[in-house]
Amino acid sequence: MESLEYHDVVVIGAGIAGLEAARSLRKLDPSISVLVVEASDRIGGRVEHIDGIAPYHIELGPEFLHGANNSSMFQLSKAMGCRLHEYAYPDRFYFGAERRMVKREELDADAEVARVHELFANLADEAIDQYTGENDTSVADYLRRKGVKESMMKLADALYANDFGCSLTELGVAECIQEARSWSFGDSYFILDRPVSSIIQWLAEGTNIRLLWPVAAIDYSLENAVRVASVDGRALQARRVIVTVPITILRDGDIQFSPALPLEKLRMIQSINMSNAMKVVMAFSERFWPEDLFDVVCTDCFLPEIWMTSATLSRPAPPSSSLRSFSPLRCPSSANLGKVAVVGFVAGERAKEMSQFSHDKIFRKALSQLDEMFGKATDCAMKQDEGEGLVDLEGTHSLKRRDDSGKLVTAGTQLMQQDTSSTARIREQQTVHASHCTSVSRAGEDYNKEQEDEEASAIADNHGEMVGGRLWKLQKSETNSGIHFSQRHNPASWHFAGGLVKDWSKEPFIRGGYSHPSKGAQGARASLTMPVLQRLFFAGEATHEGVNPCLQAAIDTGRRAANQVFDSLIQKPMSEGTRSRLGFNAC
Numbered sequence: 001m002e003s004l005e006y007h008d009v010v011v012i013g014a015g016i017a018g019l020e021a022a023r024s025l026r027k028l029d030p031s032i033s034v035l036v037v038e039a040s041d042r043i044g045g046r047v048e049h050i051d052g053i054a055p056y057h058i059e060l061g062p063e064f065l066h067g068a069n070n071s072s073m074f075q076l077s078k079a080m081g082c083r084l085h086e087y088a089y090p091d092r093f094y095f096g097a098e099r100r101m102v103k104r105e106e107l108d109a110d111a112e113v114a115r116v117h118e119l120f121a122n123l124a125d126e127a128i129d130q131y132t133g134e135n136d137t138s139v140a141d142y143l144r145r146k147g148v149k150e151s152m153m154k155l156a157d158a159l160y161a162n163d164f165g166c167s168l169t170e171l172g173v174a175e176c177i178q179e180a181r182s183w184s185f186g187d188s189y190f191i192l193d194r195p196v197s198s199i200i201q202w203l204a205e206g207t208n209i210r211l212l213w214p215v216a217a218i219d220y221s222l223e224n225a226v227r228v229a230s231v232d233g234r235a236l237q238a239r240r241v242i243v244t245v246p247i248t249i250l251r252d253g254d255i256q257f258s259p260a261l262p263l264e265k266l267r268m269i270q271s272i273n274m275s276n277a278m279k280v281v282m283a284f285s286e287r288f289w290p291e292d293l294f295d296v297v298c299t300d301c302f303l304p305e306i307w308m309t310s311a312t313l314s315r316p317a318p319p320s321s322s323l324r325s326f327s328p329l330r331c332p333s334s335a336n337l338g339k340v341a342v343v344g345f346v347a348g349e350r351a352k353e354m355s356q357f358s359h360d361k362i363f364r365k366a367l368s369q370l371d372e373m374f375g376k377a378t379d380c381a382m383k384q385d386e387g388e389g390l391v392d393l394e395g396t397h398s399l400k401r402r403d404d405s406g407k408l409v410t411a412g413t414q415l416m417q418q419d420t421s422s423t424a425r426i427r428e429q430q431t432v433h434a435s436h437c438t439s440v441s442r443a444g445e446d447y448n449k450e451q452e453d454e455e456a457s458a459i460a461d462n463h464g465e466m467v468g469g470r471l472w473k474l475q476k477s478e479t480n481s482g483i484h485f486s487q488r489h490n491p492a493s494w495h496f497a498g499g500l501v502k503d504w505s506k507e508p509f510i511r512g513g514y515s516h517p518s519k520g521a522q523g524a525r526a527s528l529t530m531p532v533l534q535r536l537f538f539a540g541e542a543t544h545e546g547v548n549p550c551l552q553a554a555i556d557t558g559r560r561a562a563n564q565v566f567d568s569l570i571q572k573p574m575s576e577g578t579r580s581r582l583g584f585n586a587c
């Protein structure tokens, strides 16, 4: 064989699973040489955050730690000295069709709602054999068969399916049963006192990582060496390879395997689905929601779930002197877009549709929803807004706001466009075209009547000034438009300072949110955990046998693959004694 750079193990993908696989291998045997190759120009994969939106970081990918029991993510963050804040999820529900906000406790008393919770809670007791292969069905059909009313289906879609990263119609019953049976982490919800990427950095310490190395081919036909080639023809060889790329990358055939993967494996890969997930991040000059509000699940709305990250960081426990010095709270700076932020989370069919919209349109719809949720209802077509002396038209989105001196001006919006080459850098900046909506519309309803205000767009264009080297700030200018919003009725539009839309389907090496319980996929993940010829190993969230797409699951799959590789290298299974001597289970 030609002489190529050689490593004992090559790990493909520097997401949390790949990094943990490499770290675990080093812990098992520091003499094993491990190289991680990563397609993009940064580590972390779906873990990514951004500064500059508000006086604290905003997570664009994972943000919550789900459950404390036996969670490797929980243990890791504790080992790192992170403080964790527990939150009630969700603490409010908003019914868009009725324009009604309800506290969770009040809603839990509703018999119909309790029935939906109960059906999901009892999924673990369902006979999974009824749903094998062709007999599997969507959770939407399952709930209908159980007599759940259509109004409650909407709640289940916004509350459960969106959280699963898909829509109710995409959610498969058998894998949901599997997920419910395997979930052992508890129901608590935690947020870290620092970006999730600090865990990534911690895991990556001491690991040999090569960025901008997109793998295009893996030849595992020879017994003693697996050849890994990049898109541009670079090559490496290794005794073992761990593939941790997202399931979309395997499904799309980005990596050519020689020989081809066994047919059964290919079938299983195709059966696991990953829908899109998007975050709509909006910065505001002031908080306009109740201080105790954290998370709202919304039915009949554009955004099925929103959370207010200001609440996240406003209640940290006092820092302990034994912790690493790390301050999650930065001082408000004029370079930040706003003082507070709202994050909208959208997955599944909704996200697929939203992905087609312009960012301008996404912001207008999102702001319209927030105005409806938190503004004072406007039930007459024209209304005098006392105190401001402004004329307010129902349902309109304006271009106007008051500047610091109280003068009525065109609303300046700022939009940072995420660089789709999966970097944390902001490459492009773009001003949002000012626009208005001529329809009387409600969040979630037909918005086809919206029209661009070309004149206002023209005013908005070419008035940018650079702030902090990376954000465009629109110069406010007078407009003769008579339509505007008011602080009372449209608090979101009024205080909107700019934002960012993160569309994970547009990340070239991710292409979606996270894998979800998929119809007909029962057994697929277990099959993916099996190595091919003891040379090719698979890890990553989609390979978790418990159908768990969370961070802790991704970590566990990395550990599992490291363990399998180690066992295969020493050609005999490691005893429990060796494992504990090597401290394999400790963080």
Ligand SMILES: Cc1cc2nc3c(=O)[nH]c(=O)nc-3n(C[C@H](O)[C@H](O)[C@H](O)COP(=O)(O)OP(=O)(O)OC[C@H]3O[C@@H](n4cnc5c(N)ncnc54)[C@H](O)[C@@H]3O)c2cc1C
Residues within 6 Å of the ligand: 012, 013, 014, 015, 016, 017, 018, 037, 038, 039, 040, 043, 044, 045, 046, 047, 060, 061, 062, 063, 064, 065, 066, 213, 214, 215, 216, 244, 245, 246, 249, 254, 255, 277, 278, 279, 504, 509, 510, 512, 513, 514, 539, 540, 541, 542, 549, 550, 551, 552, 554
């Ligand atoms: C919007 C969003 C919100 C989420 N929220 C939460 C949450 O609150 N809590 C939670 O626990 N989880 C959450 N998750 C899920 C969590 O992010 C994932 O479970 C986890 O990050 C997956 O890690 P991974 O290592 O399996 O995959 P990834 O992080 O995707 O890593 C795979 C790596 O492979 C690389 N790669 C791809 N193709 C190639 C190639 N050909 N060659 C080399 N490298 C390649 C990719 O660039 C990537 O870096 C969320 C995910 C998203 C998108």
